[in-house]
Amino acid sequence: MKWNLPERKITWAELWRMEPFRISFMLRSVYDTLPSPSNLHQWGLIEEPSCKLCGERGTMAHLLSGCKVALTQGRYRWWHDKVLKHLAEILDIERRKKRPSTTEAKQIRFVREGDTGHATNSQQHFILDKGSEWNMRANIGKKLVFPDGVHTTLRPDIVVWSQSSKMIVAIELTVPWEERCEEAYQRKKEKYTELMTTCRERGWKAWLFPVEVGCRGFPAQSVWRMLQAMGIVGKARKTAVRQRYGIAEMI
Structure with a gap:
């Protein structure tokens, strides 16, 4: 293996x-x-x-x-879009949730003597918590148009952005042979790095997440990292990944 x-x-x-x-x-x-x-x-x-x-x-x-x-x-595209649709549905639910106000006073958390004081999920800073009025586009069934402000011919599979907060997240999905997941990650990262740099130069806070789900149904570590960064953690993250196993296998 x-x-x-x-x-x-x-x-x-x-x-x-x-x-x-x-x-x-x-x-x-x-x-x-x-x-x-x-x-x-x-x-x-x-x-x-x-x-x-x-x-x-x-x-x-x-x-x-x-x-x-x-x-x-287009045989692989159909396969790819099935996984992408499921991923987009999960992210769309998450971005519609009411986010905690950034202006709310922070509560002081007391730590018992000898406790390491590790941050809980509620104390972690997720990307979607940093902005408001999030929008999302997924490249399913039609060509995705990148949000206004940055002109590019590149079309990531999913773009989540907040115009008011000047934040943007690009997600690019690959469904490779499991042994080639790392290679696919590096290839997609290099492809979109310049676009992310351009976004930052124009005043946007930008994040890029190349993610891979193996063609036999095994998600790479990049999927877990992306879900974590977007605020999908704990049982919700495990459920999302488990559902993706089944989708990739059945197609």
């Missing part, structure tokens, strides 16, 4: 609720025992291990995230 991803824990209760085909796909895809052309050839069941779309070797990695013909035909 060369995955640099958080461990996925499945309870017995979750296993009992899962459809048999989901359990089968999860296990067989992780251990690469699905009937891909490459495996069928290795098992002596077909003569050629080629992908039927492009002619390259039909490994699991190729079929799920590496076929250029499938990419051109």
